[in-house]
Amino acid sequence: MHIDTKCIQSGYTPENGEPRVLPIYQSTTWKYASTEQMGKLFDLEESGYFYTRLANPTNDAVAAKIADLEGGVAAMLTSSGQAACFYSLFNICQAGDHFICSSSVYGGTFNLFGVTMKKMGIDVTFVDPDADEETLHQAFRENTKAMFGETIANPALVVLDIEKWAKIAHAHQVPLIIDNTFATPVNCRPFEWGADIVVHSTTKYMDGHATSVGGAIVDSGNFDWEASGKFPGLTTPDASYHGITYTEKFGKAAFITKATAQVMRDLGSIPSPHNAFLLNLGLETLPLRMKKHCDNAQAVAEYLAKNEKVSWVSYCGLPGDKYHDLAQKYLPNGSCGVISFGVKGGREAAVTFMDSLKLAAIVTHVADARTSVLHPASHTHRQLNDEELKAAGVTSDLIRFSVGIENAEDIIADIQQALDQVK
Numbered sequence: 001m002h003i004d005t006k007c008i009q010s011g012y013t014p015e016n017g018e019p020r021v022l023p024i025y026q027s028t029t030w031k032y033a034s035t036e037q038m039g040k041l042f043d044l045e046e047s048g049y050f051y052t053r054l055a056n057p058t059n060d061a062v063a064a065k066i067a068d069l070e071g072g073v074a075a076m077l078t079s080s081g082q083a084a085c086f087y088s089l090f091n092i093c094q095a096g097d098h099f100i101c102s103s104s105v106y107g108g109t110f111n112l113f114g115v116t117m118k119k120m121g122i123d124v125t126f127v128d129p130d131a132d133e134e135t136l137h138q139a140f141r142e143n144t145k146a147m148f149g150e151t152i153a154n155p156a157l158v159v160l161d162i163e164k165w166a167k168i169a170h171a172h173q174v175p176l177i178i179d180n181t182f183a184t185p186v187n188c189r190p191f192e193w194g195a196d197i198v199v200h201s202t203t204k205y206m207d208g209h210a211t212s213v214g215g216a217i218v219d220s221g222n223f224d225w226e227a228s229g230k231f232p233g234l235t236t237p238d239a240s241y242h243g244i245t246y247t248e249k250f251g252k253a254a255f256i257t258k259a260t261a262q263v264m265r266d267l268g269s270i271p272s273p274h275n276a277f278l279l280n281l282g283l284e285t286l287p288l289r290m291k292k293h294c295d296n297a298q299a300v301a302e303y304l305a306k307n308e309k310v311s312w313v314s315y316c317g318l319p320g321d322k323y324h325d326l327a328q329k330y331l332p333n334g335s336c337g338v339i340s341f342g343v344k345g346g347r348e349a350a351v352t353f354m355d356s357l358k359l360a361a362i363v364t365h366v367a368d369a370r371t372s373v374l375h376p377a378s379h380t381h382r383q384l385n386d387e388e389l390k391a392a393g394v395t396s397d398l399i400r401f402s403v404g405i406e407n408a409e410d411i412i413a414d415i416q417q418a419l420d421q422v423k
């Protein structure tokens, strides 16, 4: 099936007489006839539902749809993109381990990895996403367990050379984890380029309407967890699960089964089934919306690039953009609706411009149906110092403009009148 068909049909197939639309199983628990049957569920001997923290049919159907969209073998939903990023690493890293991350990542991810996970004893090295192979190889240590990057970095809009990163990760027998939030599987499927695990903040385009915070982790099923001996959590008995060895018992589903049975069981960042239902509605129209977001963003970027009050524009759809070639390779049908740019006059001009917008709203959010705008240096990336901002590709004049699916002429007219206010 094509991806637009999967967005509608995957994940839930009703039987005769069942509801046509995915039902919301708003129940914490399930009833069983015997103690023995319930025991088998707890031992992972039988599959079935018993408690929503571990599994829920609504959540599972939406996870199955996302797995299908990415071309993976299994997926799990989390209550936020932050939880998805954390779980994807914590599932294979413990105190004393290390991983490598692109320095151009979402501000929340940068803090999670660089501060909070460090407190847990898991160390990270941030590397320039454009670094040459030699430099990337040098970042590896004996205890390195993964590489992590974003397909299109939020907000720096760096396009990652996924194939190159996958090759390097695999040379060191570790998986490449890709945050595919901005591209969505409609515009890029990282598994096709060698990535092993994909994570999402479904809060953005997937939900698409700014209603529900959520995340997802998808496993390609391709990574060999056994070959290197680096992943004992997956390949040796789990004492907290009666000695189950995940790779032995679950094969290609080992990563997601462990993430569910162990990490989610203990940390519990599950989405509400009602939020999963809303996410599913968003997924149904994702291909239509992504096309419109990309068409509109292209028009806005071209307009900005010609405007004399604008000092620079970053959008990989522009032919002169630093990441245009990588975008041609990885994002041939469009990238995303997010553009970053600077207005002549720096931080002060940025503030005047933003405060003058009428249609575009100042919100923290990005990547939904309504055009929105943000100044990362004073908002999302506020916790970072100047050096960290620079490493994250965020200058103090950077305006993150998230182009919605309104009419492009109205969006451009709004930008025009706001730029007129900048003297």
Ligand SMILES: *Cc1c(COP(=O)(O)O)cnc(C)c1O
Pocket (backbone or CB within 6 Å): 080, 081, 082, 083, 085, 106, 108, 109, 150, 154, 179, 181, 182, 200, 201, 202, 203, 204, 213, 214, 215
């Ligand atoms: C927003 C975002 C996150 C965090 O997701 P939440 O749903 O806000 O927790 C992670 N990665 C990227 C690329 C994001 O844009």
